[in-house]
Every structure is written in C-alpha cells, then in structure tokens.
Amino acid sequence: MEGKSMPPLRTGAARALIARWETILVLIFVVVIVFNSFASPYFLNPSNLLDTTFSFVEKGLIALPMTLGIIMGDIDISVAGIIALASLVMGALSTAGAGTGVLVAAGLGTGLAAGLLNGLLATRFGIPMIAVTIGGISLFRGIAYAALGDQAFTKYPDSFAFFGQGYVPGTHIPFELAVFAVCAVLFGLLLHRTTFGRRVFAIGNNATASRFSGVRVQRMRLIVSCVTGLMSGLAGILLTSRIGSTRPNIANGWEMEVITTVVLGGVAITGGRGNIAGVILGIFLLGFLKFGMGLINVPGNVQNIFSGVLLILAILLPGYVAGAQERARLRRTQEA
Numbered sequence: 001m002e003g004k005s006m007p008p009l010r011t012g013a014a015r016a017l018i019a020r021w022e023t024i025l026v027l028i029f030v031v032v033i034v035f036n037s038f039a040s041p042y043f044l045n046p047s048n049l050l051d052t053t054f055s056f057v058e059k060g061l062i063a064l065p066m067t068l069g070i071i072m073g074d075i076d077i078s079v080a081g082i083i084a085l086a087s088l089v090m091g092a093l094s095t096a097g098a099g100t101g102v103l104v105a106a107g108l109g110t111g112l113a114a115g116l117l118n119g120l121l122a123t124r125f126g127i128p129m130i131a132v133t134i135g136g137i138s139l140f141r142g143i144a145y146a147a148l149g150d151q152a153f154t155k156y157p158d159s160f161a162f163f164g165q166g167y168v169p170g171t172h173i174p175f176e177l178a179v180f181a182v183c184a185v186l187f188g189l190l191l192h193r194t195t196f197g198r199r200v201f202a203i204g205n206n207a208t209a210s211r212f213s214g215v216r217v218q219r220m221r222l223i224v225s226c227v228t229g230l231m232s233g234l235a236g237i238l239l240t241s242r243i244g245s246t247r248p249n250i251a252n253g254w255e256m257e258v259i260t261t262v263v264l265g266g267v268a269i270t271g272g273r274g275n276i277a278g279v280i281l282g283i284f285l286l287g288f289l290k291f292g293m294g295l296i297n298v299p300g301n302v303q304n305i306f307s308g309v310l311l312i313l314a315i316l317l318p319g320y321v322a323g324a325q326e327r328a329r330l331r332r333t334q335e336a
C-alpha cells in the first residue's frame with residue numbers, strides 16, 4: 001500500500017515544478033535561445049553574448065532593489081530620474097576637474113540622497129511610494145534639463161571609462177556583469193536567507209498585521225527606498241561611464257523597463273510574492289530577446305511590442321495557473 005502511494009506524490013511534485021513561473025521562464029528562455037540561434041549565426045558567439053550584457057545589466061542592478069520594493073507593495077518609478085541626477089552631478093564635478101574616485105562617491109551619494117528623500121516623504125507623510133516617485137522623477141530629471149538644456153557633459157577622466165567599458169582582468173567578462181553577479185548574490189541572500197527578507201514578505205502580504213507583530217514597517221520602507229536610490233546611483237555611474245557623456249535624457253524610460261523585468265520575473269505587482277532567481281531570469285530573457293531581434297534588424301518599436309506581450313503574460317499566467325491548481329485540488333477533495 002505504501003508503494004502505491006508514492007507515484008501520486010511524485011506526480012504532484014512534478015506538476016508543482018512545471019507550474020512554477022520560474023520553470024515557465026526557463027522554457028521561454030530556451031525557446032528564445034533556440035530561435036535566435038537559427039535566426040542569426042552570430043547570436044551564439046560567446047563574445048557577442050557577453051558584450052550584449054552591457055546593454056541590460058545596468059537595468060538589472062536597479063531591478064534587484066525594485067524587487068524588494070514591489071514585494072513590499074511599493075513601486076519606485078523615479079529610478080531613471082535618479083540616474084539623470086547622479087550623472088549630472090558627476091558631469092559637473094568632472095568638468096571642474098574631479099578625479100574618478102570623487103565621481104564614483106558623488107554618483108553613489110546622489111543616488112542615496114534621492115532615495116532617502118523619496119523614503120522620507122513616503123513614510124513621514126503617509127504618501128504612497130508611487131505618488132512620491134511620480135513627483136520625484138519629474139524633479140530629478142527636471143533638474144538635469146534645467147542645468148543642461150540641450151548641452152552635454154563629455155569631459156571625463158580616462159580611468160572612469162573602465163567601469164562601463166572595461167573587462168575583468170584576464171577575461172572577456174564585462175566588469176558590469178561581474179558587479180551585477182555580486183549584487184545578485186547579495187540581494188538573493190538578503191531576501192531569502194535573512195530576517196530582513198522575511199519582513200519584506202510579511203509587509204507585502206499584510207502591512208497592518210506586520211506592524212502589530214512588531215515589524216517597523218515604515219523603517220523597512222525607508223531602508224528599501226534608500227537602497228533603491230543607491231543602486232540607481234551605481235547604475236548611473238556605469239551608464240555614464242559606458243557612454244562617456246551626461247545628457248538630460250539619459251536612461252529615459254528605464255523605469256518601465258525595470259518594472260517590466262521585475263514583474264516578468266514572477267514578482268506579484270500586488271506585493272507579497274517573488275524571488276530574485278526569477279528576476280534574474282527575466283533580466284537575461286529580455287536582454288537576449290532584444291539582442292536577437294536586433295541582430296535580424298527588428299525595429300525598436302516592434303521589440304517593445306514583444307516586451308509588452310511578455311509583461312501581460314507575466315501578470316496573467318501565474319494567476320491562471322494558481323486558479324487551475326486550486327480547481328484541481330478541489331476536484332480531488334470532492335472525489336475523495
């Protein structure tokens with residue numbers, strides 16, 4: 001009798017694995033790789049695959065803290081504006097003769113300060129984060145436009161270019177990709193292996209209950225906002241270094257691309273559910289999808305259509321799968 005009970009358990013486990021959004025993402029990722037490899041002979045070139053990460057790991061760096069925020073129920077749409085502000089500060093300092101170390105510190109400090117401002121406004125005045133950051137993106141990018149107009153800062157130290165254009169010594173691995181890998185591991189451990197991460201999920205599932213359980217909800221929201229600003233500053237350093245200039249429209253539209261990536265990675269837009277592994281899959285899936293379409297000269301507008309379709313699927317499919325699983329469970333219960 002015990003031997004007969006094992007297959008259903010294994011079958012149930014297999015179904016649960018297949019139903020996981022991360023498994024679906026892996027399957028989609030494989031399809032994208034196979035399709036692109038047939039569409040272009042240049043796609044599977046290892047050097048090309050590594051070099052194309054320059055175009056999306058900066059967004060991936062912002063997606064990591066954005067994951068924490070969305071799981072908590074906060075959406076920060078000011079991240080691209082923070083990049084513009086950080087790049088403006090670095091450009092002004094570089095023009096004044098500042099060295100690479102000062103520029104890096106200024107980029108990180110500007111991002112942290114902007115995140116702190118967002119967090120204080122949201123937590124001290126009880127304003128939803130999305131409302132605060134709607135104003136934030138207008139403020140931060142508005143400062144960049146007011147300061148630069150149609151001009152640009154282009155004078156940067158030669159050593160500054162390494163952050164956005166260099167490779168890990170002795171390899172063909174982009175420095176940006178190495179930075180992203182380290183940050184992804186740290187955020188994965190933070191979210192899934194610490195008390196801080198458990199509190200993030202608790203707040204996303206029920207902020208009121210978390211507050212009565214002793215979780216300092218507003219302090220957690222402030223910390224995540226600061227981390228999001230800091231990582232936006234880091235992304236601003238890498239992006240400014242990669243393109244070698246500061247313009248007021250730098251990173252324009254990135255906030256929606258980052259949110260798309262996070263939701264595609266399986267993070268519930270309503271909060272309370274998600275993981276870093278899925279977000280990493282979403283980052284590389286979108287990145288390689290756009291790279292492959294670029295190789296066969298698909299226009300950017302059409303690429304955005306594909307990204308939009310994936311976002312809609314990411315929102316709808318997990319709920320559909322969960323509903324199907326619940327209906328199947330109820331049928332089994334009734335039959336028993």
